[in-house]
Amino acid sequence: MKITRRQLLILLPAAAVAWDSVLAGTPETSPNYKLTEHWWGMLVDISKCIGCGNCVRACATENNVPEGYFRTWVERYHVSDTDLANPVVDSPNGGKNGFPPILGSGGRNFFVPKMCNHCADSPCTQVCPVGATFMTPDGVVLVDKEYCIGCRYCIQACPYGCRFLNPKTQTAEKCTLCYHRITKGLTTACCEACPTGARQLADLKNPNDPIHEFLRTHTVQVLKPYMATGAKLFYNDLDGSVR
Amino acid sequence: MPVQGYMYPNEIELAWSVLIVLYPYITGLVAGAFILASLERVFRVEAVRPTYRLALLTALAFLLVAPLPLQLHLGHPERSFEMYLTPHRTSAMAMFGFVYLWYLMAVLVLEIWLDYRRDIVLLSQRTKGFERFVYRVLTLGSTNISENALRIDDRAGYIITLVGIPSAFLLHGYVGFLFGSVKANPWWSSPMMPVVFLFSAMVSGIAVVLLLYMFSSWYRKQTIDMRCVDTVARYLFYTFLIDFSLEMLDLVHRIYEADESFRSLDFMVHTRLYLSQVVIQIYMGTLAPIGLLALTQLLKLGEKTRKRIYAVAGSLTLIGIFAMRWNVVIGGQLFSKSFLGYTTYKIGFVAKEGLLTAVVLTLLPFAILWVLVKLLPPWPDCEPPAPGSAAPAHGDD
Numbered sequence: 001m002k003i004t005r006r007q008l009l010i011l012l013p014a015a016a017v018a019w020d021s022v023l024a025g026t027p028e029t030s031p032n033y034k035l036t037e038h039w040w041g042m043l044v045d046i047s048k049c050i051g052c053g054n055c056v057r058a059c060a061t062e063n064n065v066p067e068g069y070f071r072t073w074v075e076r077y078h079v080s081d082t083d084l085a086n087p088v089v090d091s092p093n094g095g096k097n098g099f100p101p102i103l104g105s106g107g108r109n110f111f112v113p114k115m116c117n118h119c120a121d122s123p124c125t126q127v128c129p130v131g132a133t134f135m136t137p138d139g140v141v142l143v144d145k146e147y148c149i150g151c152r153y154c155i156q157a158c159p160y161g162c163r164f165l166n167p168k169t170q171t172a173e174k175c176t177l178c179y180h181r182i183t184k185g186l187t188t189a190c191c192e193a194c195p196t197g198a199r200q201l202a203d204l205k206n207p208n209d210p211i212h213e214f215l216r217t218h219t220v221q222v223l224k225p226y227m228a229t230g231a232k233l234f235y236n237d238l239d240g241s242v243r
Numbered sequence: 244m245p246v247q248g249y250m251y252p253n254e255i256e257l258a259w260s261v262l263i264v265l266y267p268y269i270t271g272l273v274a275g276a277f278i279l280a281s282l283e284r285v286f287r288v289e290a291v292r293p294t295y296r297l298a299l300l301t302a303l304a305f306l307l308v309a310p311l312p313l314q315l316h317l318g319h320p321e322r323s324f325e326m327y328l329t330p331h332r333t334s335a336m337a338m339f340g341f342v343y344l345w346y347l348m349a350v351l352v353l354e355i356w357l358d359y360r361r362d363i364v365l366l367s368q369r370t371k372g373f374e375r376f377v378y379r380v381l382t383l384g385s386t387n388i389s390e391n392a393l394r395i396d397d398r399a400g401y402i403i404t405l406v407g408i409p410s411a412f413l414l415h416g417y418v419g420f421l422f423g424s425v426k427a428n429p430w431w432s433s434p435m436m437p438v439v440f441l442f443s444a445m446v447s448g449i450a451v452v453l454l455l456y457m458f459s460s461w462y463r464k465q466t467i468d469m470r471c472v473d474t475v476a477r478y479l480f481y482t483f484l485i486d487f488s489l490e491m492l493d494l495v496h497r498i499y500e501a502d503e504s505f506r507s508l509d510f511m512v513h514t515r516l517y518l519s520q521v522v523i524q525i526y527m528g529t530l531a532p533i534g535l536l537a538l539t540q541l542l543k544l545g546e547k548t549r550k551r552i553y554a555v556a557g558s559l560t561l562i563g564i565f566a567m568r569w570n571v572v573i574g575g576q577l578f579s580k581s582f583l584g585y586t587t588y589k590i591g592f593v594a595k596e597g598l599l600t601a602v603v604l605t606l607l608p609f610a611i612l613w614v615l616v617k618l619l620p621p622w623p624d625c626e627p628p629a630p631g632s633a634a635p636a637h638g639d640d
Contacts, residue, residue, distance in 0.1 A: 068252075069252070069253060070252045070253055073251075073252050075249075087583070088249075089249040089581070089583055090249060091249070091252060093252075094252045114251070123425075123426065123427060125333075126333045126334065127333075127334050127335065127336060127425075128331055128334055129326050129330065129331055129334045129336035129337040129339070130322070130325040130326055130329055130330070130331055130334075130337070131329060131331035131334075147322070147325065148318070148319065148322075149317050149318065149319050149320075149322045149323055149325060149326070150317050150318015150319045151313075151316070151317055151318075151336065152258040152259060152318075153334070153336050153421075155253075155258040156258060156259065156425055156427065156428060156576075157425055157426075157427055158427060159426070159427035159580055160251070160580070161250075161251030161252075161253050161254045161579070161580055161581070162251075162253065163253060164253040164256075165258065165318060169318075170318030170319060171318055171319065227426065227427065243580075243581040243582060243583065
């Protein structure tokens, strides 16, 4: 193949632009990552979620989540206008394969992605008898599977149902906020796979993170605020019927 | 239908099995039996003396088995020692090992040893061969049974019992706290939990000692000391009344407050827990024995009738308290923390956490007790005579 000078002049800037995006996707090398400079959370914009299940599938693939258990899942709420206190909720296979046609007519329907809330005062960390569950200095709740004794007290203590016992490792497991990715400058697998941007990784210590602007201009809530867990999974447009 | 309504997907499978039901049941029997034994020692209730040593040995037999269901339940039992090496200070569960060891070594074993020391020394002199070797080891080299030494034993035993009573309260109140402090679960989360657990522990412990005393007397063809069983049954009756009142207070409070979890819990009590909670725990395991025991307090019944009533009431009590533990542990996991659905508990038969394991673990303390009774006869009529005394030697049984 022969490339003329003219073609080269066109290709070079294109390659430069492409190289720039390649570099953007290259993980930051871990030694540059300073734990104390970050405080991780996540923003979920309910009005943007279309219930495609991409996030659940991406999470399962990225983290090798055993079949039938979920580090993240998507719920579909159907709230009728006559019975606000009793929503009808479903999440077939955690929403992994999307959802069947709508449950009922009338009322409102919306999707609620769920996962570990990475609570600042997490009850699961509190109850772990050996300290296998811990919070990193950058605000992520993790489980040391080499240390977990598999007593399942943390599973009982989580108000959000985010934990399970991995049947293979026989240790407690849950969302790690893709710690192996975010410490290298990448976003989480679920955020990356979300086609509508309904999930956004948020670094609350980074003044340039768009989360600050978003929190200033929107009405954002957390799940079960009365549990006082310091949840860092922020929901925009959260309906009062969501549990 | 295993799931009704909506459960969070990770909630469908129960995290805690029947083995975790056994754990508070067994520790409850330990604490209850010990508290009964301490009545004689500290409060000098002479009438219950025939059950004193039996109660202590019962407590020990059950205490030795208490950690087994927990150990079998762990995903990594080989790492359980980490709870001793690197306990997590904010975890209620991390304290289990320490509370357990304190109770086993500092209270129960020490008290039993001091109480039996004279017998052990005498038996080590009287027996031969391997038996003699066992008793000599059990003396721990302390063979002085002079009057002065025995007085010191008695004094030390008294002090240990004094320490033992709050320790028994701690042991079982702590188990209640493990559940009562889980704020995520409204079925458990209650400051009443340690108190309810404690009184139900006393009820079950008193019932098991009452039954064991009556059974062993029948088995040994000895007459039952009616003054003793009447007193023990009276304690059972009063403790049961307190326990029932506390549980009803908790129930009435929940019904009247009717918070967001109430509809979910109410539904469960009327459906999935109806048999185990309403029929077995409340009617059969609480109201029936309370009623039967009340009869013995109100009416002048013959000895034979009283014995039969005590046997039936005691057995129903043990079933009722087991049902109570079941309803707490299993019941607390049958509903979703979203309050939108219910799941089902499936128990395997031959499995690590199956029914067979649970049955074996329930019977194991009785086997241990049998060995302990052979080794250290708890019967007042079997105490070995002092050397040189004219009293005829009894065979141990």
